Amino acid sequence: MAFIKDSVCISPQLTFDAAFPQVAAIRHTGNRYEAAEPDYTGIIPPATLRRMGKAVRMGVAAGTLLLRRHPPVDAIIIGTSNGGLQDCIRFLNQIVEYNEGTLTPTNFVQSTPNSVAGNLAVQAGNTCYNITHVNKGLAFETALLDALLLLQTGKARSVLLGGVEEISDYNFNIDCLSGIIKTAPSDSGRLLTASSEGTVAGEGAAMFLLEAAPSANSFPRIADVGQITCPTPEELALLTQHMLEKNGLTAGDIGTLVLGYSGDNRNDHWYDLFRQQIIPDARPFSYKNLCGDYPTSTAFATWLSSNMM
Secondary structure (H helix, E strand, C coil): CEEEEEEEEECCCCCCCCCCCCCCCCCCECCEECCCCCCCCCCCCHHHHCCCCHHHHHHHHHHHHHHHHCCCCCEEEEECCCCCHHHHHHHHHHHHHCCCCCCCCHHHHHHCCCHHHHHHHHHHCCCCEEEEECCHHHHHHHHHHHHHHHHHCCCCCEEEEEEEECCCHHHHHHHHHCCCECCCCCECCCHHHCCECCECEECEEEEEEEECCCCCCCCCEECCCCCCCCCCHHHHHHHHHHHHHHCCCCHHHCCEEEECCCCECCCCHHHHHHHHHHCCCCEEEECHHHHCECCCHHHHHHHHHHHHC
16 A cells, blocks of 8 residues: 655646646647657756656656655656667667767667666665666556555655656557557547547656655555456456455445546457446546557556546
8 A cells, every 4th residue: 555645747738737637638639649748947957858868858857856845765666668769779770870889878878768767866866776667568567566565564665656658759660560559540539439440659757756654645545556467358357356355345336447448449348348347337537548558658547546536
């Protein structure tokens, strides 16, 4: 169990300045929902900012604000699938372009998945537990599980947890060729009713300050996290029932579901299963029509859920 004391989010919506969800959602067109990046002045030094790729600067900016508001923390834990992949591709291209000669180290340094956690530690002078989980679509869930274990075992009292992703041209092109991304024109207002194959690419950074004990200004608590890969409908129902029973709940106690509908008619039936059979009385909300689809989009869903509550 962990209590959310504070959170910061950069996404394709106006989430950084806390205007969303009070203001109307930005309506995106096409198949790339790019983050609405804020003015980084006063958050990241200009000389450092120039060397950062998009994923790194989004993650560092969101994390830095939390570290300034609530120093110190006992751990920095980040989940990401691709990290700064765009800088990685630039570095690999330089190897070919310069025939393995004199290369600039900047793109290499910023391309490693742990760049966000490392930069946050350096800027805050934090020498505590620092780790990045790179586990594709379970990266944020694994990072969250790590944070919960630290808090529950008393190894940490406060943890900076985050999920970070960027749209790299390299991954985007591969996803388009493999049919993951929609090719037909679409917009976010009609994404979930498109009934076609594929989804839309998204990106963002969501950061949370978690505490082991509630404080006066704590947000909702995270009670549990579960992971399952390639389940059958029966296995998914059993996992859900197990999580509910473990936390002293029944399906009737759940008032709201935040589900990952993506507009891909090959996968959305899993969320229909939740709505119709597993927890049929809960009110459903979607989030990928707001932020797009990316491996750590559940970090945005967690941020959205806590702010809705």
